[in-house]
Amino acid sequence: MTRLLIADDDDLMRAGLIELLTADPTIEIAGQASTGREAVRGARRLKPDVVLMDVRMPGLDGIGATRELSREVPGVRILILTTFEQDDYIFGALRAGASGFLLKRTRPEHLIAAVHTVAGGASLLSSSVTRRVIDRMARQPAPDLADQARLSSLTVRERGVLELIARGLSNREIAAALVVEESTIRAHVKRILLKLGLRDRVQAVIFAHETGINRPLDDTSETPQGTTGRRHAE
Template sequence: MIRVVLADDQAIVRAGIARILAPADGFEVVAECVDGTEVAAAVARSRPDVVVMDVRMPRRDGLAATREVRALPQPPPVLILTTFDEDEVLWSALEAGAAGFLLKDAGATDLIHAVRAVAGGAAWFDPAVSPRLLAAYRRSVVPDQRQRRRLEELTEREAEVLRWMARGATNAEIAAGLHVSDGTVKSHVGAVFGKLGVRDRAAAIVYAFDHGVVTPGQGPPAS
């Protein structure tokens, strides 16, 4: 079971999400929060695999709550689920440490896939916001030539791991595809973060797309 904490101030929304993320599909909602002030304590208490977080909540919004969760020891990944697709909200979510961003008009299948991916250590971006995500990234980074040189610092295996990450693969899937251990993959992922100057998996994936390491619609790397 994938253990989930839900944070949304609307009871009807929480009920709908909980109905989709049902035990029959491998999920268990272990806590529900009506405000961002409750999330960190709920995470510490229930130790979920993933947090599904709304943005607009009355006392503490989901962005502040995401930062609090990510500051915890061994924090779970956070999937932002919101009706607001403005650039500021999207970029702020990534800056706060969110591993995924999904709009509430997405279908149930997309929600299930997104939660599974984020819980498994991958990242997930709603296709509707991906172009603006890339545009925001381009506006915020150092000149492209300097960024490109960082890719050249990757070893062949590190570049391969980056390609797998960019296609949404978890560490376990990368390990299986490359026939190496999970520990080896974690070591390569850490090296990729350090050499690219990114903080987390989501930023590494954006980097890979923005610099042509992978392209939209491209299949998984050959093992």
């Protein structure tokens, strides 16, 4: 069973989500909350596997609640479900520790699958959110590489895999691009997360964004002397 806590300030929305999600016999509604503060208190007490978290709630909002839960109840996984597809919400939630970000227009079967995906320890972003994350990364100026020491712990291949993760590729797609087995990529991803002290792929995407590892090199004048193509292709 996957134990779920639903946090949303709209009573009708909560009722609808409960009816939808309990149609899956492997999902149990452990509790519900109408504010971020109630969600934090409920998660501390009930220890659900997943909190389905709205963003806009009175008092403590969903991003603040996610931040508190990531710090105080690290075993719980948080799946953001919101109407609003704003960059500040997306990046704020992911930096706060959310394991997934979906929009309320998501199809019911996709929401149920997302709950199980996040409960199983994976991360998940809707396709439109992934596109926004990647587009924002491409627009960012080069940041200072404050985490260069952490990056230097990666091998050349691991650095290349991290770049492809940040571009939104799945393990299968990365394996095809690098012409290796998918199991090899899974092993690389585990080592990358361990070396960088990251929890999941979502945090890896944010790390790549903040360090500039995945900046596009469309301007060939910025390509290091004697190299061509992708930055970490060697």
